[in-house]
Amino acid sequence: MFTGITFQTLDAKGRVTLSQKFRDELGESFYVTSGFDNDFRSVQIMSCEQFNRLLSQIRELPARTALQLQYVLISPATEVSANAQGRVQIPQALRDSAKLKKDLVVLGMDTRVEVWDKETYDEFMKKQMQESFDDALALLRL
Secondary structure, three states: OEOOEEEEEOOOOOEEEOOHHHHHHHOOOEEEEEOOOOOOOOEEEEEHHHHHHHHHHHHOOOHHHHHHHHHHHHOOOEEEOOOOOOEEEOOHHHHHHOOOOOEEEEEEOEOOEEEEEHHHHHHHHHHHHHHOHHHHHHHHOO
16 A cells, blocks of 8 residues: 655656655556546556556446546556666656646555646645545544
């Protein structure tokens, strides 16, 4: 399970450093692809096992829905590995889509890791706190 938040910098070659804990859980090679949110774009990173599980679930959906998700999640996916310094190359198309600049937020999200531009992440979290946090807490019955 991926948990935790780190603040990283995108280097000049489009690489981000992942923590040793994340790299250990992801395995030797893993996938980077588009994030799930259309309004607030990010990059998600998942193990080959998790990516294949997602792919299997998409294949089970009705054809039109499956095709839409394939364009958004499967087509841009790239299998990558971390270098000796723990840096991962994020393909240019994904960097552009997520508007990744220099300052990044890397967060563990249970079965995947997300990489956000810090400004976008801050806007997203502000919206989450305003719109859905109270409703979500109510569902948990704390």
